[in-house]
Amino acid sequence: MSNFDKIVERRGTGSEKWDFLSRTFGSDDLIPMWIADMDFQSPKPVIDAIIKRAEHGIFGYTDLTEEYYETVVNWFERRYKWSIKREWIVYTPGVIPAISTAIATFTNPGDKIIVQPPVYYPFFRSVESNGRRILANPLVLHDKRYEMNFRDLEEKAKDPRARMIILCNPHNPVGRVWRKEELERLGEIAIENNLIVVSDEIHSDIRYPGISFKNFASISEELADISITCTSPSKTFNLAGIKASNIIVPNRKMREMFRSSLEAMGISKPNVFAEEAVKAAYREGEGWLNDMLNYLKGNLDFLKRFVEENMPEVEVIEPEGTYLVWMDFRKVESDPKKLERLMRDIAKVALDEGYIFGSGGEGFERINIACPRSMLERALVQIADAVKRYKEGLVRFA
Ligand SMILES: Cc1ncc(COP(=O)(O)O)c(C=O)c1O
Known part of the structure; x- marks a missing residue:
């Protein structure tokens, strides 16, 4: 232990x-x-797997094997009863690179992106450094508990330049794990207003007793179709420096566009330790x-x-x-x-x-x-x- x-x-x-x-x-x-x-x-199994790979001594170009993708699919099936298809998974070197790529791919300069402050501050940077604008839908604090303000979200979502919502679930920094009903309501608003939902679920494995988690895209096919789910073992197993994230994009057209952007920027390939670290973490961690x-x-x-x-x-x-x-x-x-x-x-x-x-x-x-x-x-x-x-x-x- x-x-x-x-x-x-x-x-x-x-x-x-x-x-x-x-x-x-x-x-x-x-x-x-x-x-x-x-x-x-x-x-320990992650440390051992990295040492074993390092001992090989050659660190040339690598790519991810079918075993890697199977391991990721199994993790979501086992832990979340969420059945994802192997081809939905797109590797990125981190969640923030994925969010910035999604913004650049699916929105245009001057478009507005909804975020729910107080929230993980690099979201602002990803939006603004891409020449897009923040549309804030602030959370409300009721009796030491944060809630989403759906009435305000409905208004903001109608803005003719609104294109996307960045959902943070679990929410950093306020610690909420959004309930299924809250996600459904957000999803309805997104569908009504043609918004893409980027669901940042990087913290989903870290929850306190009695709190369950629902992946946004697992709620319905309609929501899966408008979603980009950002996942990673990085918070869960303390692997942030390995730079390995798995982005789930069920919509084929969106996935192709997303992948092309990553390729255009030359950031679609993993580093040499990603495969072994992620497999060991998800299988033995x-x-x-x-x-x-x-x-x-x-x-x-x-x-x-x-x-x-x-x-x-x-x-x-x-x-x-x-x-x-x-x-x-x-x-x-x-x-x-x-x-x-x-x-x-x-x-x-x-x-x-x-x-x-x-x-x-x-x-x-x-x-x-x-x-x-x-x-x-x-x-x-x-x-x-x-x-x-x-x-x-x-x-x-x-
Ligand atoms: C909500 C959230 N998203 C993304 C990240 C960073 O992800 P990455 O290091 O994979 O870019 C963090 C790190 O703190 C985070 O809290």
Whole structure:
């Protein structure tokens, strides 16, 4: 059994989270709880498969075998009862490359793309750097739980330049796992208004007890036909640096267009470790995944108890999925720039600031809890201490 309490030194490995802290936060002297990867080693069978491939010693051009695709098909059948066809799967070197490619392929410059902030901020970049425009359909917070605003979505979807919705399920950063009825309602609106739905399901394997997940495209053939589903073992098994995503595009015409765009950009082929890593993870990683999810639940319970006892003015938005916890600090400091300084300069933790997730994120912080509990505890102690000193007026920002 894996030991998730083990501290594995990541400095010196080119880790974006650890080695490039000063580039993003202006200091190295912070506990990094920001970018969404885990401080846990991947399952042993994945490590072994990569070592075995590396020992071969030749790293020439590669492509994915039928076995790879079968493994992906079986994973969705087994875990989600979602029967996908082998030919629906398109490999991309990551989910963000897939989303940007979908935007460039299926929309025109000046078109509008609906997103639901506060949301994973690279969506904004993918839209805007392609010369498209953001159409925000903000989530609403009711009694510590986020909901979609369908009335607003209906209005936004009617915009003559609206072409696409980027759905985030489970939602990063608010942690909702959307129910089937919510997805159906969103799907109806998309169909009525001829919108393509890009469903980013990268976090779907990471859920807390009792929460089930429905793949958007598995609801009906009509929804499958307008959808591009982004999946990857990268969050699940901590393989983000392997750069392997499987994009499910059931509509043949859309798939051909999508694949042609990837080929045109020269990004349709995998790196040499993708095949072995993905196969090992999906075939032999489930035991590790279950243990990891148990440990994560322990971390979430620990965080909730700690905040209740030590920072009662901070509200934790209970996540249904993802290892990212969204916390409301508005009663501590509602000015997002001052809150940022409190976390970075006083608490000495690197968090993703709420305001970067778009409207509605100001005054919130996103903390990544996929780390050894001792590290989580250290970060929380530093945050609580900073909050206490701030409330007592011992710390002030101009
Ligand atoms: C919702 C969501 N989509 C996509 C990504 C990034 O995917 P990739 O690294 O495969 O581009 C992340 C990473 O945090 C994410 O949270």
